[in-house]
Amino acid sequence: MRTRSPLITVFAIVLLYFIVLPSQPSTNLRAEVLHPWHNLWGNLYDSYAGYNSLYHIGAAVSTWGLVASGADDKTQRYFQTRNPIGDDFGRWGLFLGWWFQIAPAAGMYFWGLGSDDDDLASGGAAGIQAIAVTGAITMALKLVTGRKAPLKNGTDEFSSGAGFRRTDRADDFVFFNTNFSREEGRFFWPSGHTSSTITFVSAMYTYYPEKTWIAWVGYPVSLAMGLAMIEYDAHWLSDVTAGALIGHVIGYTIGKNFRNSRIAIPQKDARRFNPDEDWHLTFTIMPRQDQIASAAVVSF
Template sequence: MRILSLATMVLASGWVWADTPDTSPATPDAVTAGRSQTSVQMDSPADPDRFGNLPRLVWDDAGRVVTAPARWDSSDWLKAGGAVLAIGTALALDRSTEQEMAKHRTASADRFAKAVQNLGGTPSVLIAGGTWLAGVAFKDPEIRATGVDTMATMGIAQLLLAIPLKEITGRSRPSADKGTHDFHPFGGGQSFPSGHTTQAFALASVLAEHADTPWVSGLSYGLAGLVGVARIEQRQHFLSDVVAGGLIGTFVGKTVVRYNQSRRSDAGSKLAMSFTPMIQPGGYGVSLALKF
């Protein structure tokens, strides 16, 4: 970003305009006037991450997610087809995966799963909020943007996709012992998709997009994957529930981050202009600042 400052101060003569120099002695009032400067902001770039703009930001992000298929090209539809195929394959493997998990279930594995699954619950929300607060406290726009995108992604992924799908499919959890294909739309089942996995992958995808570093991406998605495994181990979800949750969280996260980053870029590239009337003994003028 470049700052072009055009300062035009007229005392005896000047660039913009000048009054005839006053040769009379400066009065106290004139000296006081010379010290006071009034700054008027004519136009400033919109800050999408400003607290007051967050409701509008989330609303726009939700619209972007919902209408995403309308902007897909052939490669995007191919990816969507791959996602459907992945869920279908997982459905076919639900029973065998559950059986294998039951064979290797131990007390230590149970303790580990209970600890890891929390990454897809309240702690992930605290991480998102803490990231935003850290960005505000340290005045770091990138950290602040990461927190904003994480909170927006979690809210949209859960409220717009995961929770409605749970109600629509009404799939029974493995712990209910009703089999892998017990679906009763709007019947109260809460298994498909996995909400914990959705949230874990929402966090992972946002961190990976912002960091754009292989080790961060690997660690983020690896931990999110462990959340999904933990939910299967705890008999709260089938494999297909976890796969669906991971795909939802990742899709929403990537969509939100890329859209918001483009908005931040647009906001930063807008022309901002401010001017400061300046009055001093013997003349007056204006200071003009342009930021683009």
């Protein structure tokens, strides 16, 4: 009997409740919507520029250190033999990790568009862009590094259910691999489930800096996702570590840039016309030295 979905499902529900449902469209001041393609190339550049490059370098260096020290192998064997959190937890993480990040991001974007809540729609757009950019970079790195997944439960070299071959060697990389067949299974560094989860959390955290609960809930969920990948033998520890570093810096940068773009929009220039509030017809009598003049003034 399967267990119910753990902390990860709770996170998705919390996001929908606290971000999407309570949000009310502004009736007076609304800035323009930022869409998922907003400043795409600029945000991509910023994700690698300056100190942000250290996260990407750190992803590679940490992988080398974990493999060379034997920590990758020891960690995997511990989870394979002890199963400290259980295969059911890992199975749920693997299943939910395919969609539970993009669902609230898309929900925020389209809900915001439909309800004229531009800030909500822009926040969803930031999440969508962060997930898309992180996903594209993660997939490119998977193909370039050509790493295999660890053995399932320490013994199963060929996972018939997944249809790809595994390995007991943490250093089993084939850089610039040209065999992209599923059976070969060289597409596991970094962890996409981990990178996409934390990139969404980081994007929301920097887009909504006043909502501190996003960090308190989101980062533990990201940790849970990474542990689920290791527990289910879907990834090595270094895959998860690299995915977390890459996903965080991309999401953090994109969310922050979206927030800054929203703040930079002049509110008075973006004010939408409301006929119920903005038409005013007034009559005034203005005293003058030589006469009393009547004037009808229409103000907008």
